[in-house]
Amino acid sequence: MSYVVRDVAVVFGLAATAAYVNNWFFWPLYWAAQGTMFWALFVLGHDCGHGSFSNNLKLNSVVGHLLHSSILVPYHGWRISHRTHHQNHGHVENDESWHPLSEKIYSKLDAITRTLRFTVPFPMLAYPVYLWSRSPGKTGSHFDPNGDLFVPSEKKDVITSTLCWTAMAALLAGLLFAIGPVQMLKLYGVPYWGFVMWLDLVTYLHHHGHDEKLPWYRGKEWSYLRGGLTTLDRDYGWINNIHHDIGTHVIHHLFPQIPHYHLIEATEAAKPVLGKYYREPKKSGPLPFHLIGNLITSLKQDHYVSDTGDVVYYETDPKLSGSSTSE
Template sequence: MTTSIINSQKLSDEPGNSNFRLKDIIKTVPRECFQQNRRKAWTQVLLSVLAVALGYYSLIVTPWFLLPLAWIFTGTALTGFFVIGHDCGHRSFAKRRWVNDLVGHFFMMPLIYPFHSWRIKHNYHHAHTNKLDEDNAWHPIRPEVFENWDTTRQSAFKLFMRKRLWWVGSIGHWAVVHFDWRNFKTKDQSSIKLSVAVVVVFAAISFPLLVATTGIWGFVKFWLVPWMIYHFWMSTFTIVHHTAADVPFATANKWNEALAQLAGTIHCDYPRWVEILCHDINVHVPHHISTAIPSYNLRLAYSSIKENWGPYLHDECQFSWPLMKQITDECQLYTTDVGYKTFNEHYEHYTEQ
């Protein structure tokens, strides 16, 4: 029996799995994985700042026919900015909260990402990973939900999957979820307003200045395209971390936190330069075991988790076009307690009824 089949059965055949607890997994992770290291944290900051600076310098001096390479490098380096903000959002960057908040705002500001909005929504994702109707980072669309959509929305979703448009997914999530403080609890709204104000002020100053000094093309060249490359990685990391034909999403009564984090989170290897610039965010299983593990300790933690909990882990994969094609071709609609179906399989079943 393969690991993937074990995972699927574990999550679907043992409702609640009350004897399998996340804290039991955490206890097996070496204590040093949770220790914050100021030198390593600020070294990551320095690496990202230098990489982004190098990226923008390359955009200035690179001839037009090499601009795509410079854009890819710069956008990937900017993703490192987000990962630093990501650690800050989980309070794993520094011991002092105000340092996490300050650094988090600073590094997410150029991405026009409200820090506290993202932090609160993302922590909710960790609390409900792979739980149907609750996970807010990436969740499959159920057939009954799909059928209740109007024709326009159905067509848009089918186009999104069939035309491999996964890479714009995080842009929609960013735009819809993170700017309206009314979607958050009253106690959080003042923090949300602060974070939204930070990015609005940044955009109000930097965008007109950029256009005034470099023109519309300068805005596209120096901000818009690198920002879209950053969202390519955001969308890709998000969908790959939790999506495969054999990764189940469970209803609340059958959901187990420990199994969801182990079997429902996928380790994917990317080109080494991407992993360096993005601070190993692809080593995602330990991050779901505990958000207290800083990004520079993820590989050490993952080695321990593989040693102690290997049979529960999903098979590792390698980032590639065939992988993304497989995900978008196979993981289109999700039937509760059954799994993913393609649009064609859904319509065949629908017409048979």
């Protein structure tokens, strides 16, 4: 709870300062800082969704709804799909977050969709679209209790989260009329898109690499451990602490019940056990600018996987990469 208090205090402090100063030198600094803090709120709600925030399920739900609704994320809808991701990480068809497209599905994408999916910055703006319609090849919505994402017993939870999301949207609409669209855009709109870019960037980078090809599995070749070991740790410099060490992603996937404030300790303990199966992240400077290069390279190379085979790797569409042959 101390992390919640800290982050919420910083969010309100930044907003109050920006509204008071209100000059164009400060606004870009505010947008970068507040977008990052919205992302930090998401990570705390993410812990609630895993049950690693508290042993009290009701407290997890209350805090998760408050944090996620404030940044327009339907808590239970996301929690359930994220559980699907963790239960099927590294599986070609069954994974949920930034899973690979099969060659068959990829070949059916129109040119605009391919461009939007594989050209910066468009993939970093994908999260709201994903919430409403999921990824290519999958159906359902995080807001629809009768959709493909959920079973009947989860219907009440999904309705609750959708109502909370709607209440937050209504609050934002009220503020829009109260303080005006320009001020709302500056105080909330731009930071919200900063948060979306953080979420898409981090989620993508933890499941894609460019220095080495990572396997994806099907059938009997897939296992929970194998899937977890296809994730990557990333170093974000001094932002690591701000967004609650989410860069320690391998240990989080293997043991999602570990709270964020023990992830570094747990990673160090696991390294001797994992040995060569743990990939040490490249150390970042004060700011993780090198990760932008990783992202761009991966988007140029990692387009689809074969429709056949139980251990597959990303292949490259030469039309998007600019090369004459596929890797």
